[in-house]
Amino acid sequence: MAGGSQSFQKSKVDGYGFERPEDFDFKSYEEFMASYLSVLARRAQRWKKTVGDQTTDISKSRKIKRFCRKGIPSGIRADVWMVVSGAEQRRMADPELYQRLVDNQLDDTHPVKCAINLDIHRTFPENIHFADTVDANGLRKPLCRVLSAVAKNNTQVGYCQGLNFIVGLLLLIVRDEDKVFWLMDTLINNILPGYYFPDMKALQAEQELVGDVVKWKLPEVAAHMEALGVQWCLVGMKWFICLFADVMPVETVLRIWDCLFFEGTKILHRVALTLVIANKEKILATKTFPEAVDLFRMIVSTPHTQDCHTFMKNIFELTGSFPRSKLDQMREECRKKVK
Incomplete structure (x- = not known):
């Protein structure tokens, strides 16, 4: 688990890059992690025994549903999300879509792009990967690209405040813009239809x-x-x-x-x-x-x-x-x- 190893326990920043508050309770956190790490190890073994390295071959079943409820190991989380959500199947139907959308992004003067640009700086400012001081390897530009692509591909939705936090966290976990785009597009269209329409x-x-x-x-x-x-x-x-x-x-x-x-x-x-x-x-x-x-x-x-x-x-x-x-x-x- 990112953020669970001993090296992070006294750090001012957790394993995902979030700054811990001054009053962070390290004692309670360490007590929790002492038991949770063994749970994670057991779950990882069960997943490996069941699916091995072939996460793309997972089919939705009662067993996989039970496994998801008990937690997906961080190493395969992104791939399992893609498969069980249906995002991978949708991506395979048009694998170049995200790149086309990025190549034809919304103009900076477009009202939706202006709204996205405003929220980029408000997205997880306490995270080192999104901070004002972060270098070119930070996640603000990928965040902007994915949000713009999602808006361009879903004109009925455009952009809604709150999407920036979902995409931001997906980028921290998945680390692949194309997959993050498809997970978001699947959320908007298949899992949460109508949630983000302007009339709300x-x-x-x-x-x-x-x-x-x-x-x-x-x-x-x-x-x-x-x-x-x-x-x-x-x-x-x-x-x-x-x-x-x-x-x-x-x-x-x-x-x-x-x-x-x-x-x-x-x-x-x-x-x-x-x-x-x-x-x-x-x-x-x-x-x-x-x-x-x-x-x-x-x-x-x-x-x-x-x-x-x-x-x-x-x-x-x-x-x-x-x-x-x-x-x-x-x-x-x-x-x-x-x-």
Whole structure:
């Protein structure tokens, strides 16, 4: 795992290039890593025994789904994401597309390109690969190229704030612009259709759905939020728009994405519900609107979310049955409300 080795434990920068805060709890991190490293080693052996070096031959199955839920080894993560998401199949159908889009980029005066350029400097400024002082080998130019290509290939979407954080983290992990482009294009078109349209109605519907899922699973929390006048879009929109990339610990985000690329949007709702379940008593103890909103801002970066392995076990165990048919039916009702 990047960021997990002993050499990084006292470093001011983690293995992904993110600067650690002054109050970073090295003791808790080391305690977590002591157990998690052995988990990673076991998972890597299981993956190797199952798929060997032929990641392109992986077929979606119950076994691979189970493996993705338990974590994809960092060495094959990018390739597995490409296969299980369908991005590799789409890329093979038009392997030169990304290069064509780069060769015919949006003009710098185009409104979409202007919006992208504004956000390039706001993308992970605390990461050494995106910092103002970084040299020509940094990731700002690749970030700009991929975002521009995605916008040019998806004119209905163009550019939406939040995409920069998803592409930025993909670049840190995948390290291949072409693959990052196809993963993003697949997310936008196949996995999260309509999420990033300018009217954001699909994303608003997903926030309505978060509220309905909480009402289904934790009615007392839903009633409390309603009594305080807190709308779910106020607390969950950022979670969903950047797929947790800018709000949760990186290792946890990657484990979420291991499942998202295989299983789709249901994973985002499992994560949101788990955050609510884990903080149920604190939520019920809030007495004002600002207090509740502040709490939701904090619950994504607690020690509970730092322990990614336990957190990912919880999103499947604590949330209980999550039938896709029921979720789809609820989503359709939410879309009608938003329209």
